[in-house]
Structures are given as structure tokens and as C-alpha cells.
Amino acid sequence: MVTENRPPGRRPSGPVVGYRGGPANGHGMGTMTQETKARGLSPGARIDRYTLERQIGGGGFSIVYLANDPETRTQVIVKEYMPRKLAARGDDGRTVITVGEDEKSVERFAQGKKMFFQEAATLATLKHPNIVNVTNFFRANGTVYMVMEYAQGINLQEYIRRHNGSLSEKLIRIVFTALLDGLKCIHSRGLLHLDIKPGNIYLRSGGSPLLLDFGAVHEMMQSRQDQASQVITPGFSPIEQLTPGGYVGPWSDIYALGATMRACIEGVAPPPSPERSPEDHMKPASVAFRRRYSAALLRVIDWAMEVDPLARPQNVDQLLAALADNATDDPPESGSMLERLANSFSWGRS
Ligand SMILES: Nc1ncnc2c1ncn2[C@@H]1O[C@H](COP(=O)(O)OP(=O)(O)O)[C@@H](O)[C@H]1O
Numbered sequence: 001m002v003t004e005n006r007p008p009g010r011r012p013s014g015p016v017v018g019y020r021g022g023p024a025n026g027h028g029m030g031t032m033t034q035e036t037k038a039r040g041l042s043p044g045a046r047i048d049r050y051t052l053e054r055q056i057g058g059g060g061f062s063i064v065y066l067a068n069d070p071e072t073r074t075q076v077i078v079k080e081y082m083p084r085k086l087a088a089r090g091d092d093g094r095t096v097i098t099v100g101e102d103e104k105s106v107e108r109f110a111q112g113k114k115m116f117f118q119e120a121a122t123l124a125t126l127k128h129p130n131i132v133n134v135t136n137f138f139r140a141n142g143t144v145y146m147v148m149e150y151a152q153g154i155n156l157q158e159y160i161r162r163h164n165g166s167l168s169e170k171l172i173r174i175v176f177t178a179l180l181d182g183l184k185c186i187h188s189r190g191l192l193h194l195d196i197k198p199g200n201i202y203l204r205s206g207g208s209p210l211l212l213d214f215g216a217v218h219e220m221m222q223s224r225q226d227q228a229s230q231v232i233t234p235g236f237s238p239i240e241q242l243t244p245g246g247y248v249g250p251w252s253d254i255y256a257l258g259a260t261m262r263a264c265i266e267g268v269a270p271p272p273s274p275e276r277s278p279e280d281h282m283k284p285a286s287v288a289f290r291r292r293y294s295a296a297l298l299r300v301i302d303w304a305m306e307v308d309p310l311a312r313p314q315n316v317d318q319l320l321a322a323l324a325d326n327a328t329d330d331p332p333e334s335g336s337m338l339e340r341l342a343n344s345f346s347w348g349r350s
Pocket residue numbers: 008009020030056057058059060061062063064077079132148149150151152154155199200201202212213214215
């Protein structure tokens with residue numbers, strides 16, 4: 001079980017991909033650079049009624065702070081809309097101003113700000129034990145802010161990095177059953193997350209997970225043209241999110257969730273989906289990890305990660321049922337010990 005009990009820290013580089021807007025090196029992740037730090041508000045700054053303690057993260061689109069709420073006397077997370085390529089801090093050290101003279105970037109900043117605000121408004125209405133709890137959102141400093149309940153624990157990306165993958169089957173089953181329940185709640189509202197990956201999952205002390213970061217949240221019926229603007233994370237985004245006009249749906253979040261489960265075992269991001277088509281060289285989980293995990297669990301992962309969207313579970317209920325089914329059947333291959341022994345003797349092989 002997860003015993004980590006510390007504030008969410010910086011995200012040092014490691015094997016699991018989880019960047020947004022960074023270089024597509026396939027092995028990097030969203031580290032908080034000096035540059036991001038310099039763009040952040042200083043500790044002690046007040047926004048609305050909140051006092052910032054320190055910056056704890058920041059990707060290409062936002063900066064995340066740990067803060068204090070004097071009203072509830074609790075620590076909270078404040079997320080500020082601050083797109084790296086479009087905005088900077090003004091001379092007063094507070095106001096967010098657009099960079100780039102052209103009207104396009106001003107427009108894009110405004111559009112992103114609107115979407116961030118909408119994301120906060122949507123999240124504030126989603127109440128589920130496995131979805132981050134947004135308690136407030138407001139405009140200030142020329143940008144928008146979202147306030148969330150602070151959870152103690154560790155982000156799954158960091159947890160995987162520390163353990164080099166190889167998370168236990170028990171942990172995987174508990175964490176992903178809970179996440180799927182949260183995802184079901186999102187889908188039932190006609191929404192898609194579209195950026196599920198280890199960096200956007202948080203393990204609270206005690207092991208109960210939280211789905212974070214709805215920056216890419218989309219309405220299911222949104223026109224296909226809009227999908228070009230979507231966030232892509234190599235290894236976790238399914239092929240239909242990378243194909244113009246691709247038909248995204250619950251099956252797209254299901255692919256990302258399956259890829260995240262695989263990363264929990266393997267310790268690295270799966271190959272990017274375009275590399276899996278037309279020829280798929282990725283070893284199925286049922287083959288690659290059969291010695292350490294039940295066939296039932298590995299089948300679930302392979303099903304969720306089918307390249308063809310139609311071959312995957314079409315909704316969360318199907319995946320939940322598969323995960324619950326045979327939860328205790330076929331332990332890792334009983335012959336594996338013998339096999340390993342045989343393989344260790346060179347003369348045992350022809
Ligand atoms: N409510 C929260 N409680 C604790 N830590 C959080 C919370 N929200 C975010 N974090 C930490 O900040 C990191 C970045 O948050 P996220 O919402 O994914 O923003 P970004 O857009 O920068 O990816 C998370 O991976 C997590 O470690």
C-alpha cells in the first residue's frame with residue numbers, strides 16, 4: 001500500500017512519460033524548470049483569500065502552488081493558467097501578460113483562459129471520491145485560478161519511478177478499480193478526460209487514487225475539427241487522438257488507462273500509438289509479464305490497449321466487469337520456476 005506522506009514535490013526526470021508541451025523524447029517528463037519557477041508568483045503572495053506557500057509544479061499550460069486558506073485553515077492547491085508560450089509575468093510581478101505582438105497569440109491566450117475557466121467550472125460540479133475536488137475558481141491578475149483540496153500523497157508517475165514499475169497486482173487492481181469508477185462518473189456527464197497518464201493520477205496516503213488535471217477535458221459531442229488542439233502524450237494517447245478527424249470517445253480514455261496500467265508494471269511509457277500501426281511490435285502484456293501477473297489482469301490491459309478503437313472495451317462498465325471477473329483466477333504461470341531454471345542452464349537449450 002502507499003505509505004508516502006509528503007507534499008507533492010518537484011517531479012524529477014524518470015522513465016515514465018508525462019510531459020505536456022515539452023520535447024517529445026519519449027522518456028522525459030514534466031520537470032519544473034528554473035524558467036517555470038521564475039515565472040511563478042512568489043511565496044507569500046495573496047490571491048483572493050489564499051496565501052501562496054510555494055510552487056510545487058508547472059507544465060506548459062499552468063503553474064501549481066501549495067497555498068493556505070485562512071477561512072478553513074487548511075492547505076489547498078491553487079492552479080494558475082499560465083501558458084508558457086503565450087504569457088509572461090508583468091513588471092509588477094503579479095499580472096499575467098501575453099507575449100507576442102500578433103493578434104493570434106492574444107486570441108489563443110484568451111481562448112485558453114476561457115477553457116481553463118470552463119474546466120474549473122465543470123470540475124467544481126463533479127463530486128466523486130476519486131476525482132480531485134475543486135472548491136473555488138476565479139479571475140485575478142489578468143488570468144484565472146482554480147482552487148482544489150490538497151491531498152497528501154504522491155503522484156503515480158513519481159511512485160512508478162521510485163519503484164521502477166513492478167507495482168503489485170493487488171495495488172494495481174485497487175487503484176484502477178477506483179479510478180474507473182471516477183472515470184465512469186466523468187463519462188456519464190458526457191465528458192472525456194483525454195489526458196490520463198501516471199502524472200495526472202495521484203495516490204493518496206492509504207492508496208486511494210485521485211484523477212487530476214482536466215486540462216484536456218472535452219465534451220463527447222464536440223466537433224471533430226476541435227480535436228486538433230488536443231493535448232497529446234506519447235505512449236498514453238490512442239491513435240484516434242493523433243489522427244485528424246479521429247473519433248474519440250470513452251474508448252480513448254480507456255486506452256490511456258490501459259497504457260497507465262502497463263506503465264505500472266513495466267516502469268516506462270508504452271510505445272507511442274502511431275508506432276503500433278500498421279504493424280504492432282509491442283509485446284502483449286499477456287506475453288511480456290506473464291510470470292509476475294495473473295493472465296486475467298494482463299488480458300484486461302491488452303484489451304484496453306488494442307490499437308483499433310472498436311476492438312477495445314467501449315465503455316468503463318465493460319472494463320470494470322473484466323477487472324472484477326477472475327480477480328483471483330490463474331496466478332502467474334506455475335511452470336515459470338522450471339522454465340527459469342531451464343533457461344539458466346545453457347546446455348538445457350538447443
Ligand atoms: N489536489 C492536489 N493535491 C496534491 N497534489 C496535487 C494536486 N493537484 C496537483 N497536484 C500535484 O501537482 C502536479 C501537477 O498538477 P496537474 O493538475 O497535473 O497540473 P499540470 O497542468 O502542471 O500537469 C500533480 O502531478 C501533483 O503532483
